[in-house]
Amino acid sequence: MGGETLMAIIRLSDTFRSASQDPTDVQYYIWYDADEAPKACLQLTHGVACYIDRYEELARFFVKNGYAVCGMDNLGHGRTAGLERLGIMPDDGxxxxxxxxxxLTGIMKEKFPGLPYILHGHSLGSIYARCYCIKWSDELDGAIWEGSGWVPSLVTKLVPVMQKMSETGGPENSNKLMADAGNVILDLGIFPPETLLAWLSKDKVNQKLYIADPYNGAPASNSMNRVLIENLAKCSKKDWxxxxxxxxxxxxxxxxKDPIGLWSFGIRRLFLTCVDYLDNMTFKLYDGRHEIHNDFCKDEVYRDLLDFCNEVADGIYKA
Structure with a gap:
């Protein structure tokens, strides 16, 4: 297990074998304070065409506020995939x-036993987090769905279509023209868009940092699109x-102004879909686009994320 020390923060790096039948080692990281025991654990989950390094600042913020933090490069992303296979997912992805x-939750709970555990997911990571909550909510003390979206339950009808496209078009094939067209659609309402990825944030520096990093922005393959639709269907079907x-x-x-949340409509619909069943829901919109934790509103976002996690860790929410 590799590691580096900066001030009091330890950043450990290691791998574990993926659950996929396609042999893959998943790269993960753990951040914690070398001198102070954490009061709770936070697991970060990144979005599509991204990787966990883009959450380094958020991870360190939480460590400085008493948390042990972990995150991994999901299948098809970051150092788990490697630069040559970004955006490509296994059949069982x-x-x-x-x-x-x-x-990864199990690894963290073994290293930091008995602590409150909170799962965070952003963008596609929020879809993954919702799917995780369907299976293992009993193992969590709290969850954060950031930059998520809502689609009608009819999305389940697209699953066999995407599976067929992956088979006939080739699971590893991608279409950069279609990806660029998708970004143009996501940029609707921004005049003029600062870059093709203006929808990510109002902060131009953040846009440029994303574009400059070779681990970001890989066009999604047919297999990645299939995985996205399959998991979106799991957490969008009736009464999921x-x-x-x-x-x-x-x-x-x-x-x-996040297009993934349909410019507020979709994310409100997600909240309204769940609020009558889930007893302890919190909802907030910020003056920002998709990556609110990297936008001009990030100080407010950081404070609110920390306040929520502190309330979970302190047992404020009632069963």
């Missing part, structure tokens, strides 16, 4: 990536949320 998240423990504290947050 939809289930395997959720199982891998659960494996009823498999979640009803008293699990959940914080839903998004930028009010």
């Amino acid at each position: 939809a289930d395997a990536v959720i199982e891998d998240m659960h494996t 949320f009823r498999s979640i423990r009803h008293d699990l504290p959940v914080f839903i947050c998004s930028g009010d």
Whole structure:
């Protein structure tokens, strides 16, 4: 296990074997204070065409505030995939990536036993986090769904279509033209868009940092699109949320101009879909786009995320 020390913060790096039948080592990291015992654990889950390094600042913020933090490069992303295979998922990727998240939870709970445990997911990571909550909400003390979205339950009809496309078009094939067209659509309402990825944030520096990093922005392959639709269907079908423990504290947050949340409409619909069943829900919109934790509103976002996690860790929420 490799490691580096900066000030009092330890950043450990290691791998574990993925649950996928396609042999893959999943790269993960753990951040914690070398001098102070943590009061709770936070697991971060990144979005599509991204990797966990982009959450380094958020991880260190939480460590400085008393948390042990972990995150992994999901299948098809970051150092788990390597630069040559970014955006490519195994045939069983939809289930395997959720199982891998659960494996990381087990690693953290073994290293920091008995602590409150909170799962955070952003963008596609929030879809994964919702799927995780369906299976293992009993193992969580809180969940954060950031930059998530809502689609009608009819999305389940797309699953066989995407599976067929992956088979006939080749699971590893991608279409950069389609990916660029998708970004143009996501940039609707921004005049003029600062870059093709203006929808990520209002902060131009953040946009440029994303574009400059070779681990970001890989066009999604047919297999990645299939995994996205399969997992989106799991957490969008009728009454999907009823498999979640009803008293699990959940914080839903998004930028009010986030196209993934349908410019506030979709993310509000997600909250309204769940709020009558889940007893401890919190909802907030920010003046920002998709990556609110990297946008001009990030100080407010950081404070609110910390406040929510502190309330979970302190047992404020009632069963």
